Amino acid sequence: MLLSISNLTKSIGAKDLYKELTLNIDDNDKVGFIGRNGTGKTTLFRIVMGEDKDFKGSISIPNGKVVVQTEQEHSLNGDITPLEYVLSAVPKYKELKKIITNYEESGSSDVEAIGIYTDAVMQFSEFGYYTIEDEILLELDSFGLTLEQVISPIKKLSGGEKRFVELAKVIFSNADLALIDEPTNHMDYIGKSKFIEWLAGYKKGVIVITHDRDVLQVVNKIIELSNHKIKVFKGSYEDYLSQNANNTLTSIRKYQEGLKLIEQYKAQMLTFQAKISYGGSAIAQRDKFKRLWEDAKANTVKPSFWIDEESLGNMDEEITDTYETYKSRALGMNLKSDFKSNSKVRKIGNLELLKVENLSFGYTKDKILLNDIDLTIAYGDRLHIKGRNGVGKSTFLKLLIEKYLGSDKYKLKAGSIEWAPKAVLGVYEQEVGTKYFEYTLETYIYEIYAINKAEMNDQKMRRILSQYLFDPVIDKTLQIKHASGGQKARLQIIKMLVNNPNIIILDEPTNHLDLPSIEETEKALIDYEGAIIYVSHDKAFVSKIGGEVMSFGIEKE
Secondary structure: OOEEEEEEEEEEOOEEEEEEEEEEEOOOOEEEEEEOOOOOHHHHHHHHOOOOOOOEEEEEOOOOOOEEEOOOOOOOOOOOOHHHHHHOOOOOHHHHHHHHHHHHHHOOOOHHHHHHHHHHHHHHHHOOOOOHHHHHHHHHHHOOOOHHHHOOOHHHOOHHHHHHHHHHHHHHHOOOEEEEEOOOOOOOHHHHHHHHHHHHHOOOEEEEEOOOHHHHOOOOEEEEEEOOEEEEEEOOHHHHHHHHHHHHHHHHHHHHHHHHHHHHHHHHHHHHHOOHHHOHHHHHHHHHHHHHHHHHHHHOOOOOOOOOHHHHHOOOHHHHHHHHHHOOOOHHHHHHHHHHHHHHOOOOOOOEEEEEEEEEEOOOOOOOOEEEEEEEEEOOOEEEEEEOOOOOHHHHHHHHHHHHOOOOOOOOOEEEEEEOOOOOEEEEOOOOOHHHOOOEHHHHHHHHHHHOOOOOOHHHHHHHHHHOOOOOOOHHHOEHHHOOHHHHHHHHHHHHOOOOOOEEEEEOOOOOOOHHHHHHHHHHHHHOOOEEEEEOOOHHHHHHHOOEEEEEOOOOO
């Protein structure tokens, strides 16, 4: 046993995260950890690591077992180098290195100091630490990081490069249990493939928070955080989908039975209420059915219902109709509704929205990042931009966006970018700007609507928050710096749709979204009539959205 969680209960403000949650992780368990955004997956990691102590229940890790956790952000350690960061997770490295360095600098002849130094040198050698820095450099080089990047502050790295550093940290920590949070977010397709290969061959325990369907195919167990408790599914993602579909149908039937009981008890209660004038027997019967009615209401709480589209397609019409009645809200349902508002966009005359001709660009004269790009995007087109990190994908998108905004921030080396007068652009970015971190959700939404000269009031604010799966009362005062990755992603989509765009740019849109929202978002985008330019390394997402492919850099499969 690597980890035992018993009767864990935790709330944040008025929101319950866990109620008597129980979980056991065994040696060699390779676990995919899934659940709707905001249910507390990352918080559970923080509790296991001892960073969050505000809970009831018990966490047990056997003595001598090493647990390591990856970081999503590096705001507190951005000034250290990737090499220093990875070394900090190597067992006893820092302690032994300090003893050896201090002794050699002091030149002490103290017998006790010599003994401590000798023991440290022996352990340092036994652990192979005299060559470990070279090994780390080789590992990071295999991920595509240069020596200059490895010895520069980690804050200078891209999101995908930071994920590689986190993976190296796990590799060299020699941990018995690795807690890995959204590892493939921001990774390019080569990096993602390397991570999946590493995970498939990992011989120790690992729990990985992810909704990346490619990653979930190589785990041997999936745990889902739902309705404040853990559900365990043995096998890979395909096994989970089958088991989940069956479990969901059973839950829906129980929920329907509960609703029927509520109506039956209520009817009986009202019947005897009308007969109270006949005497005490009617009062006793009314009180009896009132208690049963109240108990039935308390025990019939709608859980989170989700069946994947493929499994649902194999079921008969009666079952699918029942599921549609009770299924949980997902982000894409609201996206689909908002995209339909684009019927306002006039499709007359020339449908061309964007034209790029002979585009060349570089941040310096000596290094050309983009060269001789020609592109035409019309209403309804889909363009998938593919390539390794650092080859110019994000730069290309920035050039398009800045030109649309009328900015002269970037000077082209050659060529042109021309937006049609009727083009209305919406942009989904990977991150909310740090300048907004002190804002509440409410002030942020007011701000982006004001910037886009769009109407906003308190009633519309509450509707938008509810529409995008926020609690309009509790969440409106949440500061963005405290928002989860999924919550920030939903804010980005709100921002993207402010002006009813007829062309959208999506930069890794499935990062941070949960599985139901990913699937519903795919359906909404498929039905979207405008043009889509997108960057994604999610194979399932790419297969659904499709379109022409523009490759940046050398494609090495």
